[in-house]
Amino acid sequence: MAELISLKEYSIDSKIALLKELGYSVNGRNIICENGSVVKDRYIDTPVKIENMLILPGSTIILDDNEISIISYFEEFGDL
Amino acid sequence: MSNSDSTSKDPIESVAKGTVKGFLEWSKSEIISIVKRYKNRDVAFVGNKEEIKKIMDLRKTPEFSNFKDYLYNREHLVLCQLGMQLRKCESNSTDAANLRKKIVSKFGFNGLYVALFIQNGLLGYVSNFLSKLYSKIDMKDKLNDYFSDIEQIIYFVNNKTDPIKSSRRIINRIDSNSPIIYIISSYSSGNNKICKTLSNKIFREIKDIYSASNYNENKRNIYIFNRKDCY
Numbered sequence: 001m002a003e004l005i006s007l008k009e010y011s012i013d014s015k016i017a018l019l020k021e022l023g024y025s026v027n028g029r030n031i032i033c034e035n036g037s038v039v040k041d042r043y044i045d046t047p048v049k050i051e052n053m054l055i056l057p058g059s060t061i062i063l064d065d066n067e068i069s070i071i072s073y074f075e076e077f078g079d080l
Numbered sequence: 081m082s083n084s085d086s087t088s089k090d091p092i093e094s095v096a097k098g099t100v101k102g103f104l105e106w107s108k109s110e111i112i113s114i115v116k117r118y119k120n121r122d123v124a125f126v127g128n129k130e131e132i133k134k135i136m137d138l139r140k141t142p143e144f145s146n147f148k149d150y151l152y153n154r155e156h157l158v159l160c161q162l163g164m165q166l167r168k169c170e171s172n173s174t175d176a177a178n179l180r181k182k183i184v185s186k187f188g189f190n191g192l193y194v195a196l197f198i199q200n201g202l203l204g205y206v207s208n209f210l211s212k213l214y215s216k217i218d219m220k221d222k223l224n225d226y227f228s229d230i231e232q233i234i235y236f237v238n239n240k241t242d243p244i245k246s247s248r249r250i251i252n253r254i255d256s257n258s259p260i261i262y263i264i265s266s267y268s269s270g271n272n273k274i275c276k277t278l279s280n281k282i283f284r285e286i287k288d289i290y291s292a293s294n295y296n297e298n299k300r301n302i303y304i305f306n307r308k309d310c311y
Binding site (some may be wrong): 003004005006013018021039043051052056067068 | 111114123124154161185
């Protein structure tokens with residue numbers, strides 16, 4: 001099982017640095033892809049906010065922290 | 081799973097962590113290292129670790145294994161897990177209402193009713209009944225068909241249910257579809273009274289064709305009508 005790291009415990013600067021290392025930038029509370037588009041949760045189709053994001057394995061999947069997205073991720077990609 | 085920011089943390093806890101704001105920090109080298117581990121799928125960045133573990137634990141339960149035996153549609157499996165989540169949070173009416181809203185927003189009312197069907201523990205009963213009539217493959221098809229339009233087989237009573245109007249609608253539905261099973265379900269004492277009135281009204285009209293049984297448990301009231309020629 002993958003080690004779970006709680007982003008809630010980390011500063012906003014650390015989260016921005018993490019996103020930058022993964023190839024993303026931040027505009028206000030939104031996360032921006034390399035192509036300039038706002039990152040949306042693939043399951044609920046809403047922009048993911050930096051304070052409520054999850055970054056899960058599988059081609060860098062950034063999701064909103066909610067039950068539907070987490071369960072949908074597990075159903076698509078399997079458990080962590 | 082909450083939207084609360086960690087700035088609301090206990091200040092003593094923050095000091096204990098050795099930071100002014102109560103947040104942990106990664107150095108540049110730590111970030112490079114952790115991203116490398118992430119790309120190897122060794123770490124995942126989550127919100128509340130315990131909430132993630134609880135969801136993963138639900139997926140390991142025998143109940144969920146049964147769902148996977150019966151259902152092959154990914155959306156239905158997601159709804160089953162949301163139904164299990166609803167059952168877990170039903171003692172907290174705010175959490176339950178929030179989750180129900182999210183389910184309706186994503187999956188519509190059919191999705192909500194599927195989740196409520198699971199919350200009420202009805203899949204086991206229905207699949208047991210179907211297993212007496214169908215092969216496993218046909219039973220799966222039947223269940224997936226039901227889940228695509230769950231109102232074929234169930235009505236959920238709420239505090240706005242009018243027993244007269246609803247009984248007419250349900251009887252029409254039963255007359256036109258002749259389902260082998262039909263369920264009326266309610267939760268909470270007020271709704272349970274409406275459920276009883278409604279179910280009695282319906283049963284008076286269909287008793288030549290259907291038998292009835294009633295279960296009460298954990299504030300739930302469930303009436304099940306089985307078509308007599310399917311025994």
